[in-house]
Amino acid sequence: MVVVGAGPAGVRAAEVLARAGLRPIVVDEGKRPGGQIYRQPPAGAERDAQKLYGTEAGKAKAIHTALGQLGDKVDHRPGTLVWNCFNGKLNTLTNGAQGIIAYDRLILATGAFDRVIPFPGWTLPGVFTLGAAQIALKTQGVSVGKRVAFVGAGPLLPLVASQYLEAGGEVAAVLDVTPYWAKVKALPGMMALPDYVKRGMAYLRTIRRHGIKPHYSVQALEVVGDTCVEGLRWRDDAGQWHKIDCDAVAASFGLKPEMQLIDLAGCETRFDETTRQWLPSLKEGGRSSSANVYLAGDCAAIGGADVAELTGRRAACSVLQDLGVPVPASESLAEIQAELDRHARFRSAIEAAYPFPLHLVRELDDALMVCRCEGVSVGELRANFVKTGAPEVNRLKAFTRVGMGRCQGRVCGAMAAEILAEKSGRSLADVGRLRGQHPVKPIPMVV
Numbered sequence: 001m002v003v004v005g006a007g008p009a010g011v012r013a014a015e016v017l018a019r020a021g022l023r024p025i026v027v028d029e030g031k032r033p034g035g036q037i038y039r040q041p042p043a044g045a046e047r048d049a050q051k052l053y054g055t056e057a058g059k060a061k062a063i064h065t066a067l068g069q070l071g072d073k074v075d076h077r078p079g080t081l082v083w084n085c086f087n088g089k090l091n092t093l094t095n096g097a098q099g100i101i102a103y104d105r106l107i108l109a110t111g112a113f114d115r116v117i118p119f120p121g122w123t124l125p126g127v128f129t130l131g132a133a134q135i136a137l138k139t140q141g142v143s144v145g146k147r148v149a150f151v152g153a154g155p156l157l158p159l160v161a162s163q164y165l166e167a168g169g170e171v172a173a174v175l176d177v178t179p180y181w182a183k184v185k186a187l188p189g190m191m192a193l194p195d196y197v198k199r200g201m202a203y204l205r206t207i208r209r210h211g212i213k214p215h216y217s218v219q220a221l222e223v224v225g226d227t228c229v230e231g232l233r234w235r236d237d238a239g240q241w242h243k244i245d246c247d248a249v250a251a252s253f254g255l256k257p258e259m260q261l262i263d264l265a266g267c268e269t270r271f272d273e274t275t276r277q278w279l280p281s282l283k284e285g286g287r288s289s290s291a292n293v294y295l296a297g298d299c300a301a302i303g304g305a306d307v308a309e310l311t312g313r314r315a316a317c318s319v320l321q322d323l324g325v326p327v328p329a330s331e332s333l334a335e336i337q338a339e340l341d342r343h344a345r346f347r348s349a350i351e352a353a354y355p356f357p358l359h360l361v362r363e364l365d366d367a368l369m370v371c372r373c374e375g376v377s378v379g380e381l382r383a384n385f386v387k388t389g390a391p392e393v394n395r396l397k398a399f400t401r402v403g404m405g406r407c408q409g410r411v412c413g414a415m416a417a418e419i420l421a422e423k424s425g426r427s428l429a430d431v432g433r434l435r436g437q438h439p440v441k442p443i444p445m446v447v
Helices: 008-019 049-073 130-140 156-166 180-190 194-209 260-264 305-323 333-353 358-362 378-388 393-400 413-424
Strands: 002-004 025-027 075-077 080-086 089-094 097-102 106-108 112-114 147-152 170-176 220-224 231-235 241-245 248-252 255-257 269-272 277-280 293-295 369-371
Touching: 002 008, 008 025, 008 049, 008 305, 049 156, 049 305, 080 260, 106 305, 112 130, 130 147, 130 156, 130 248, 147 156, 147 231, 156 170, 156 194, 156 248, 170 231, 170 241, 180 194, 180 333, 255 277, 293 305, 305 333, 358 413, 369 378, 369 413, 378 393, 378 413, 393 413
Parallel strands: 002 025, 002 106, 025 075, 106 293, 147 170, 147 248
Antiparallel strands: 080 089, 089 097, 112 255, 220 231, 231 241, 269 277
16 A cells, blocks of 8 residues: 555545554655645754644644554655656655655545746746745745735635734735635635634734735736846736835645646546646545546645545545455544535635636736746747647647646646637647656656
């Protein structure tokens, strides 16, 4: 049994397998358990959990300590990158050493990644994703700038802004590119999980208590500065431009599943019209279309930390069922599913509250960089379609090298597909997506 990822999903999956008498291998790129949402500071630099994780401090500490409490019932391998999955084996890298792990059953709990939409100045030093800004705060206890503007779409925006304020950081602005009325309209659906609504309102109260008024329906963004961030210009829904002084910008436009290993494991995917992104095709209990591969957490569908724990437990129970091993009495699949159903209703409302900001995509200027690794601009992608008629995004990649850099298309792939769909007049589903390639992250080569 191999579990990839030691966030909430991976930890809970390993816990269930261990309680059933199996000894799973838990492989994690991080040095300490927690994943992104409950990321820990380095050993020896621990800080107060309440300040780091707020109301979720108890859940964070439970995830942090779970594997240690299991002792040798779990083979935990931290600091290990899984860079390929092929023919029942994982290729790994640990402290510069290559390795191979064969698996009989594989649970992928690889989490999610920020969705990025280019805007003028987004490649300047001082521009980060919201996830990166959160990593800096949680891991090292530092701000990404002295005065930070937070921009984006999704519940991560008020969360990270409030975390910076609570930590003593200076926030220049909180700019939401989705409309305020969408949140009001979605509120009844969000009441499927009233505690989540209370938590979200608390984030907004923190922001306002510090004298920051969030702005909604932001129509355009532009970083000010030649060699680094010196400010940010933004346009409201009345067409009026505003300027704020800042030395850092944290911007993300939602989250998307981390699907590189899912691709390499041979799992089928489907296009989700609501979120305008590709998701894995799931069968009952977190089973994928690929034999002996199971999915849990945000890599299966964005749901948050609590859903990750539930789907991690569910995937482990599915493994046990498929092996004919009794599921621990503490695991009630009916209760897990009922809780997941409530979260699904809440998630539908969240997606309505934070619709994908298509207006930003439609305003992409030809000069904007899309793939910063390979230096491919919006205009080059559009011109290449006119020249070649590339019918789908992987052909566009072959012609332009978009998505061939260090990030393997994580940052630019979705935008390349959006640009191709717009220019070709085809649907986003029809132009497809960049397929995962190994190595999923850069690895050293020995010559």
